[in-house]
Amino acid sequence: MLLTQLPAAELASLIHTRETSAVEVTRAHLDRIAAVEPAVHAFLHLDAEGALATAAAVDDCLQRGDSPASPLAGVPLALKDVFITADMPTTCGSRILEGWRPPYDATVTRLLREAGVVILGKTNMDEFAMGSSTENSAYGPTRNPWALDRVPGGSGGGSAAAVAAFEAPLAIGTDTGGSIRQPGALTGTVGVKPTYGGVSRYGLVAFSSSLDQGGPVTRTVLDAALLHEVIGGHDPLDSTSIDAPVPPVVAAVRAGATGDLTGVRVGVVSQFRGEGYQAGVQHAFDLAVSRLRELGAQVVEVSCPTFDYALPAYYLIAPSECSSNLARFDGMRYGLRIGDDGSRSAEEVMSLTREAGFGPEVKRRIMLGTYALSAGYYDAYYGQAQKVRTLVIRDFAAAFEQADVLVSPTSPTTAFPIGERVDDPLAMYVSDLCTIPANLAGNAALSVPAGLSDVDGLPVGLQVMAPAQADDRAYRVAAAYEVARDAAEGGPLTHRVPDLTEDRVPGPSMDRVAAR
């Protein structure tokens, strides 16, 4: 069994029991990265040296007989390039920050370091997290390990692809409208958007402050829970951080893993089906729901009529906030500066820098947000969108009266071909139809692999949504479902990821998994 195919929990126990070393595990992943990166392009920056140094430090501490800094000490991780790192460049997939080395660490970065997690590098993303395909990266697209001509979803396509391609067992993403969950669905991985305020945003480069939330990207629900407990919790540097203990997500996974969901009420959101939903996605979802029923869950139909307005509300709120958040990128204090020839004014240089430094989607959203916030239009657009937000919260509240968790397909379609939607913003935006309501309301939601589409053979995701600060509920249901699905289909979905290396480095295959 290759180390790179093991989930983080198993790697951690092998490292902590000294059956293998963190350095060995890190090397194995660096080798895998070397082998598949040319095909996948999940990373924008690799720090092999730093990673091996961290791994060695973990091994030394274990050698001394000290107990590991955390349950994930020594396990490699891929960090989305939207989190600030003092020892690595932070670009957010944008030209305007090319080569920028920040003078500080994000809180999430700090917590990972303190936990002894080995940060391999920074992953590719849509520029400033604006996109659903990772095609908006200034540094080229990331490819979907399931089909290299397809997108891995976005904006966190790099993190999802890295995990799906066994370049790392753990990754961190951020989810503003679905940027963790939708890539999870399109790459057959687990992606969690914790409750808003559950994970610190300090050092997370803001796209839309009231919606952004960092979270785990993994291959198993347990790994996600373990990582969630490492990065979660109150941060006095983030005013919107919830001052309460992290929900007991690991315990919830252990409970769910027993495969018993008796008495759990699962609500199927009736709005998330029908036109625009691929047949293969619908079939996989229906099958997932029947599996939940078999596990003892009580499935009910719930209606959230205002969810139909979540997408338009999102495409007013997010661009509005981003038009303000991205104003600071002006070439005056850091990053790219264009046209400073000694004759031009600061204003001119700012405009030339932003014009050259931002890609089309970012400019489009900045313009859209600038328009939506203008006095003449504020009430009709931004103001109305904020009211829709209230209605969505009310719909969730009503739905959670009838059900403990809500489920839906994570995305209406499977991975689409690279280039297919890049020139059609609206078509691209539809990928986040099902994920956006949870961002608007701030509650917890995750995507867990729900098998392959019987139409195109590509992964489909099951979205599980829970009330704010009840993240553990979603984890319990996802864990139970994962056990049942893996049992029925003979192992984790990701073990069906095709071989990605020309020279046929043995990739994972069903028989190898079965042999375990």
Added chain:
Amino acid sequence: MPTISRDEVAHLARLARLAVTEQELDLFAGQLEVILSSVARVSEVAAADIPPTSHAVGLTNVFREDVPRPGLTQQQALSGAFAAEQGRFRVPRILDES
């Protein structure tokens, strides 16, 4: 159906400090119109009596005690600067106008 003129796009671009090209003016004018007409639906549901939500989590009164904590050194502060002089960020001449 909202219509966005090239002039409006040009005004937005100036407010947003984007030196957009002529082609972009047309491109954005068209795209903004399409996007806005699709998101304009938000006005269908939200009645006047519905309070807007700016913060999903209902927190209030989050404060810091007035106690200094170490920040960055001058060198760290200027580390990303395109140009620095006398411990300050060097920027092009500032128009007496914004």
Added chain:
Amino acid sequence: MTAALMDYDEVLDRFEPVLGLEVHVELSTATKMFCGCANVFGAPPNTHVCPTCLGLPGSLPVLNRVAVESVMRIGLALNCSIAPWCRFARKNYFYPDMPKNFQISQYDEPIAMDGSLEVQLADGSTFTVGIERAHMEEDTGKSLHVGGATGRIHGASHSLLDYNRAGVPLIEIVTKPIVGAGTRAPEIARAYVTALRDLLRALEVSDVRMDQGSLRCDANVSLMPRGSSIFGTRTETKNVNSLRSVERAVHHEMRRQAAVLAAGGSIVQETRHFDEANGTTSPGRRKETSEDYRYFPEPDLVPIAPADEWVQSLRATLPELPWQRQARIQAQWGLSDLELRDLVNAGALDLIAATVDAGASAAEARSWWVSYLSQQANSRGVELAELPITPKQVARVVALVGEGLLTNNLARQVVDGILADEGGPDDVIAARGLAVVSDDAALTAAVEQALAAQPDIAEKIRGGKVAAAGAIVGAVMKATGGQANAQRVRELVFALVSA
């Protein structure tokens, strides 16, 4: 090019001025508004900065509790109501001294609103200025313009930015439109800023140094034709860095605008720059029209909802405010309104009060400050408060006179010594040897000498001519340089002649 100005009296014959004053106060908190950087003036550039006040990507603001309490105390002192719920908003515009290219401020939800401040004018009358709002915001960095005329923005080749001041807590206090001030508009503007400064000083929330920019005033001025009730277009004059400048700037803007209007022109809504040197204003940065600021609720900060108990506990911390103090002192000392006003105008009230607190009687303290010390101040051309003598020292002198250790004449010499920086009262007395001599032995000798020197007078006294004793007393006083206790000398004279 100097603007045409209308004669001031004519301005008032034809127009009614409308003022609006925006005062920005830098709080003297230990740290900045939204980060833990030290809030200090005059440190080396970019040495009190962090990711948050530098606006680095990923940084977030966290609100300073003391800053919130300060603005609430200011609001309460200005009779404002405190909002039960309010938020911050982002004011979006690009300017290099603003690291995020938006300012975190308060827009339609200020924390304090609808108050008033009563100001006193030189003629003793008072004028009530309505307070529209007091809200919190963050200060900007400072830019240094290099090349071209020194420091001026025009013709500069480039600029250098220091963000130590970025994020320093600012309170913006905005008046309601001040109408009906008439000819006293400039004086009222100055009196308002003065009263506000004294209030903020009493609250100990700011060091209110206009010269250092910790108190800044923007004067909005417009004119409406007499008889009209529609406000004219206003200009906002910035860079008004002293109390006197507030008065001059309003005065000048009134005359300039009147000339423009009289010439059939119209006023441009604009920001103007006050020139200390010649007391004029010139067009400054064009003001973005408010719809261009794209205000929206700051998503990185949560709403403020002060509980009533919190507000009341802050109300309880309010010190005796300047006008309360005046009322108390007037009652205690039984001053007429006229007397009180003279003391206030002379800037003597606080000095006298402090002298009384140091043990002197109100009458003694007043007579020193309003007569002898005022003369000294005038002859030196300085404010009374600027004299190098403290109320404590004055009180000590008063005490020494009371104990008969100083004559009034000696007391003045002691005060002169203090004003000449010869030290405190006792130092001066010692150094100049000014203590009254009551020692009999010394005095007896002096009297015997005087009698021996003028036997004829001694005869007259023996002969019952009591008045003649004065000559001997005078001689003794002369001989002792005025330090003799005259009463005792007189007694000794009679004792000795009748011996």
